Every structure is written in structure tokens, then in C-alpha cells.
Amino acid sequence: MKRSTCNKHPLMRLFLLLIFLFVCQMPTQAADMPAGWPWHGVSLDNLSSSPADIEKFQQELGINVVRLQLKPVKLAKRKKITADLAWSESIAWLDLMLDECSRLKVKGIVNLSHFPFDAKYPQIQVAQYTPEFWSDQEQLNGVVQTVTTLMKDLRKRGGEFAAIDIMSEPAVQHGKDLLIPMNWHELMRKVIASIRSERPDVWIFVSPPPLGAPPAYSGFEPFSDKFIIYNAHMYIPYSFAAQGIGRKKFGIKYPGKISGKVWNVDELKKVVEPLRDFQIRNDVPVMIGEFSAIRWADGGGQYVKDLASIFDEYGWSWIYFSGTGWHGWNPDYNQHYSGQDKTGNWQKDYVGDHSERWKTLREIFAVKQKSVAP
Numbered sequence: 001m002k003r004s005t006c007n008k009h010p011l012m013r014l015f016l017l018l019i020f021l022f023v024c025q026m027p028t029q030a031a032d033m034p035a036g037w038p039w040h041g042v043s044l045d046n047l048s049s050s051p052a053d054i055e056k057f058q059q060e061l062g063i064n065v066v067r068l069q070l071k072p073v074k075l076a077k078r079k080k081i082t083a084d085l086a087w088s089e090s091i092a093w094l095d096l097m098l099d100e101c102s103r104l105k106v107k108g109i110v111n112l113s114h115f116p117f118d119a120k121y122p123q124i125q126v127a128q129y130t131p132e133f134w135s136d137q138e139q140l141n142g143v144v145q146t147v148t149t150l151m152k153d154l155r156k157r158g159g160e161f162a163a164i165d166i167m168s169e170p171a172v173q174h175g176k177d178l179l180i181p182m183n184w185h186e187l188m189r190k191v192i193a194s195i196r197s198e199r200p201d202v203w204i205f206v207s208p209p210p211l212g213a214p215p216a217y218s219g220f221e222p223f224s225d226k227f228i229i230y231n232a233h234m235y236i237p238y239s240f241a242a243q244g245i246g247r248k249k250f251g252i253k254y255p256g257k258i259s260g261k262v263w264n265v266d267e268l269k270k271v272v273e274p275l276r277d278f279q280i281r282n283d284v285p286v287m288i289g290e291f292s293a294i295r296w297a298d299g300g301g302q303y304v305k306d307l308a309s310i311f312d313e314y315g316w317s318w319i320y321f322s323g324t325g326w327h328g329w330n331p332d333y334n335q336h337y338s339g340q341d342k343t344g345n346w347q348k349d350y351v352g353d354h355s356e357r358w359k360t361l362r363e364i365f366a367v368k369q370k371s372v373a374p
Helices: 010-025 051-061 072-079 083-104 131-135 137-153 184-198 265-282 300-314 356-371
Strands: 040-045 065-070 107-112 161-166 172-174 177-179 203-206 228-234 256-258 261-263 286-291 317-320
Touching: 040 051, 051 083, 051 356, 065 083, 065 317, 072 083, 083 107, 083 137, 107 137, 131 137, 131 172, 137 161, 137 184, 161 184, 184 203, 228 265, 261 265, 265 286, 265 300, 286 300, 300 317, 300 356
Parallel strands: 040 065, 040 317, 065 107, 107 161, 161 203, 203 228, 228 286, 286 317
Antiparallel strands: 172 177, 256 261
């Protein structure tokens, strides 16, 4: 028998071996990572956004993803319409937004987090955080049924429908405490199965309770489904990021001492450490589905920049909350809080894309673009 050409030439064997090793080490867009990863974008909802907003944020910030929040419960209450009509209007909005995502080559994440939603109740009250909701099997079945309906509405969609985010802040409220619903895990299994019956390969967000916050990943075990993005919302410390909402006091600064602890970028890293450990241990994609600070928080811009720098360092995707909507989170408003002068006239705080928060957004998206440049 003749010896092969490779056997005759040791250098050729070495050359082929080096090629093999090089190919094995090459980074790939494998099935266990979403296309175009990492994603960086903003959150928009059906109460305040239009397709023009997607183009605006793509042109201004270079977003490659947008989180599309469906809020049919709030829409029904705001417009005093039936749940059926609110759902139809919400899906019509979603179709327009996903059409624009397709045109602009932007990934769309479909979010539905407001439950219960039942066509029998035109003025349903949001009871998602009550023990009664989590102990009522009919209500939990309603979540799965709503997801099934949503997936059927999305059946015709292509790659612009990149991921689905269901109930991103699960929790049970017990007095001032937020607890873990004992049947959340089983509910998510059913939700995932419902989604998979229509779309075997769409990415699914999982946000463990309570509230999908980074510390919730301490001791958390991943689901067996390979197309899952592990999601978290980051507003810690809440007394700073959400100051002025409800009865939360004003005047809390970052960086600085908050609730007896000095908060800075190092302290923020400690907060997200359970999520970072979970990511490393399981080698899974991680996304911060929401992060922000209320516009009048002193040091809010620095807080946002510090968080974005951490997320970029860890290779996480992230969504800024929010691109439009309520003026407290909307970047088109300045840092002034109109309640401080007793007027309550928040409309006068509108400055468009000349606000300090828009400046911050341009900075964090510019950092992202620089970090992935060749």
C-alpha cells in the first residue's frame, strides 16, 4: 500500500494539526448564543411608543434590539375598553413595531408581564403580586392560556421576533417583603412548553423571583431548555434608583452613603455577583432586561454608566428603561422634579434629546460600540 501524502510529509501533518486547533479555538455564533449577541437597546411600550421611535433610537444610539412591552391591562383601564379590544389593539401595535424591526434589522423582544388578563373582566385589577393570585390555579392557567394566544398571534413572524419575555418580575408581596412564589417554577415550565409548541427555537427569557433581581440567582439552577436567556432587572439600591416613587424619600445621592452603606461601582459589582457566578458556572447568555435610575436622582447618570460598564465587562446584553413612557423614566425630560415646587407640572421639564440622561445614553452606547470594534 502507498503511504498517504500526509504521512510522507511531517510538516504537512503539523500544518493540518495547527489548522485543526485554530478552528477549534475560533469564536463561533453557536446554537447556544443568540444571533447578533450582545444585544443593547431600549424598552418601548404600547401605551407610549410608535415605529418611529425604533428608527429614532437606532439612528441616535445604534440599538440592535428593542424590548416591546405589551400592557393590555393598563390599556383597557386607560381607554375604558373591553379586554378583547385592548388585546386586539395591543397586537396590532406589536405587528407594526415588529414590521419596523424587520425593516431596520433590529431584534425584537416581546414582553408580557401584566397579569391576570382575562377577556371576561373588562376592568380587571392587577393582582399579580398577591398570594391569592399565586394560589389560584385558574389564574395561573390563565397565564399559560394568554401566552398560548400570544404565540399564535406571532406565528407568522420571522427573525425579527428574536425573544419572548414573560412575567419578568415575579414575586409575592407579604407586607413590606417580596417573597418567592412556591409554584413559580412549575408555571414557567408550562409557559416554556406553550412557547415551544409554536416556536422550537425562539429565545425565552427566564427571570427568577423575587423580581428577577441579580441576587435571585444565588442557588438558582438553569432550566434544561437550551434556548433560554437568563434575565435580570437592576435597580438596586431601590431607595436611590426609584426615589420619589410612592413614599420613597428624595435627596439620595450616588455614589455615596445609602441606607448605611457606601455605594459605588464596587458595591454594584457585589450586588450582581450571584448572577455573574451563575453565568460562569452554567455558560449561559445573560441579559439585563431593565436598568435605570429615576431622572431626578442625584448621580443617576453616573449610576447608569457604572452599571453599563459592569454589564459590558461581563459580556451581558442590556436594555435601558425606558425609551418613552412615564416622565420619571423618560430620557426626554430634565433632572428637575416638579413636585418639589408644588406645581406638579412635569410637562415643563420636557427638553427632548438635549437632556442629561440623553447625554448619558450616548455615552454608554458609544462605549458599547467601541468595545466591539475590530
